[in-house]
Amino acid sequence: MKLGFSAEDEAFRAECAGWLQMQMAGPFADIRGIPNLCDEIPRRKEWEQQLAADRWSCIGWPAAWGGRDATLAQQVIFAEEYARAGAPNRINHIGVELAGPTILAFGSEAQKAQYLPDIAAGRKIWCQGYSEPGAGSDLANVKTRARMEDGDWVVDGQKVWTSLAHYSDMIFVVARSEEGSKGPKGLSFLLMDMDQPGIEVRPIRQINGEAEFNETFLTEARCPADAMLGAAGDGWKVAMALLAFERGVSTLGQQMQFRNELDAVIAAARTNGKAADPIIRQRIAQAEIGLRLMRYGALRMLSNTDLSDIDGAALTYKIQWATWRRDLGELAMDVLGQEAEIAGSDHYEWGVLPNIYLYSRSDTIYGGTNQIQRNLIAERGLGMPREPRGNS
Incomplete structure (x- = not known):
């Protein structure tokens, strides 16, 4: 295993470290090192947009979608220097590290064009609709259901431990779309807008005083038919690939x-x-x-x-x-x-x-x-x- 970095990689390290340190000592010094993810949300969103403006938001993505086509070594270096500089935890971690790569891997060209630019630019914050009250660590046991109606997927169910759902614009949801299916079969992976009457978010207060996690209730919540990632019934495959990105x-x-x-x-x-x-x-x-x-x-x-x-x-x-x-x-x-x-x-x-x-x-x-x-x-x-x- 090669554990060192090339001279080119070290030059990249100097570039990103210099930029990060300049930002954390200058315009974003007020959010340097803050420990709680729910603190200073407006400033964290501004930080996401600053990362995007200088193309540091999602460096491993293709350049065509806002990335830098960074090598694996460069991605490792940036992740290390980001933490070393005391930069705040990414409020759009779910979008940049999970939703984005999954859309790149499984999405159609139309879906990439619809969703990726807003993630890369820091305009849309994403959350994850996996765990449920009766299926916390057992994703294959989800009960949330999706049915097709008038060209839309209509979703009913409940998700829990949805990190930052109360600040998010979008959510990806694993739902059971085939009646009578059990386990990993019959699941689908849906991309849904949070700003709709059918979605209610209730924060859960934690022992450290934060309310980072939430309960998310879906009642006749809707998304277009083309908001499904992968084919109907392939939700387990997509969900497992996403966990690999995690x-x-x-x-x-x-x-x-x-x-x-x-x-x-x-x-x-x-x-x-x-x-x-x-x-x-x-x-x-x-x-x-x-x-x-x-x-x-x-x-x-x-x-x-x-x-x-x-x-x-x-x-x-x-x-x-x-x-x-x-x-x-x-x-x-x-x-x-x-x-x-x-x-x-x-x-x-x-x-x-x-x-x-x-x-x-x-x-x-x-x-x-x-x-x-x-x-x-x-x-x-x-x-x-x-x-x-x-x-x-």
Whole structure:
């Protein structure tokens, strides 16, 4: 495995790092490093549009659709430098990293022309309509239904844990379009406008005080017949390809954010003297080792260009990073001690660390619980048989 970068790649790193640092020290300094995704939404939208104006929004896309035709190495570099500069989490991550690549892979030319320019320009924010109250980590068990009526798909059902739905313009929805179908068969993948009477969004308050997640209710919600991505009944195939994109280049940027968080924990331990505790030092060393192993695993995962082949690295990555960050949150609390109880104060130097602990409680749940991930590893990675229902 080649882990280094060419001279051309390093020149690209200097270019994007310089641009990002200039923006974060200048016109967008006010949103540099803000930890909560729901803070400063208007400014985050302006940031999306600034990225687009200088063609940094979706660099891996084809130039014809607003990208730069960036190589995989360049995409990795940009993701790392983005996090290193303290740039805010992308409010349109779902659109740029998930919806866009999926439309590029499965969409018709007309669909690409309709949807991609608004994503690339930061004009339309997207959210994901996968999980349901009875099908959180089991996507094949969705109950939301779609039927054809007067040239439109009419959708009824409920989605949950819909990140940033209350700020989104569009949603992609996996719905059951074939009456009587079960499991992964009979599902379709629909692209829907959020601004319509048939869609209601109710925010869900989290333990860290944010309301990033939402319940999304669809009642006679509609989208045109040509808003289906892929063929009717192919929704499972499209949805699985999208999840492969989710484990793509952005994982390296995520790890750089983890790097920043671990560095903050180390700085706090040095400041308050906890670094002298041998057990704390050992846990910090274990966190460092885990972070480096994640990087090598992510690079291995990115080396697989066949999106239909979800290999061992991709199967294990979610449970790996979610468990690591949960442990990091607990380490942060033990380093801070009683000081962790005053999270949220604007004048508190380590206020971001309690937020890591609170938010990481959800990391092992959303996107597939650790339990479900273990099932996937056993069945798809190790080829173990599923035990028949009713057996003890």
